[in-house]
Amino acid sequence: MEDILDSTNRKILHELATNARIPITELARKVGLSKTPVALRIKQMEQIGLITGYRAILSPLKLGLTHVTYIEVRLSDTRQKALEEFNAAVRAIPDIEECYMIAGGFDYLLKVRSRDMTDFRRIMAESISALPYIHATSSYVSMEAVVEQHWTAS
Incomplete structure (x- = not known):
């Protein structure tokens, strides 16, 4: 797993965890690669189960669950x-x-x-x-x- 978690993939994971809806072009710019290698890295991390999905994070406070x-x-x-x-x-x-x-x-x-x-x-x-x-x-x-x-x- 350590070979998968190089510094670039860690940056990708950090950006996706911060904003899973980030456009691939912007994500590629932020990690210093072109779109295709970033998309391939994401696909590989999804396939091995490192990325298990994407979801909206709801505010429990705004939902009244205080x-x-x-x-x-x-x-x-x-x-x-x-x-x-x-x-x-x-x-x-x-x-x-x-x-x-x-x-x-x-x-x-x-x-x-x-x-x-x-x-x-x-x-x-x-x-x-x-x-x-x-x-x-x-x-x-x-x-x-x-x-x-x-x-x-x-």
Whole structure:
């Protein structure tokens, strides 16, 4: 992978992560190549799975999703079948922005965005509490996002 991630490809990735809609001509100018080699490099990075897609990044604040809560989840069963069922159920809940399996004092960490505390309580009652194998949860409300960014190749 290191041979693919030369300085030019890192520049291309950085520019695409900053603005995926950048015209290929402008991208080529910024990285110091012509259009064809840049297009070929992008195609190669897509084919090997380094670039997995392009999407619009929405503003949760403009969408009214100003309330962020992190939830520790402890499961009653951590055998493979239970983990697979839990994972599938979590993926089906659009209110869960992120979910990580954790090695530590609990099993999963969820990030939930909601409009307010009332909305969060509804999400907890209707969705999260209904997840399979839930033994216990602990919630932590975020007061302020100090750093919130998307990864870019530098």
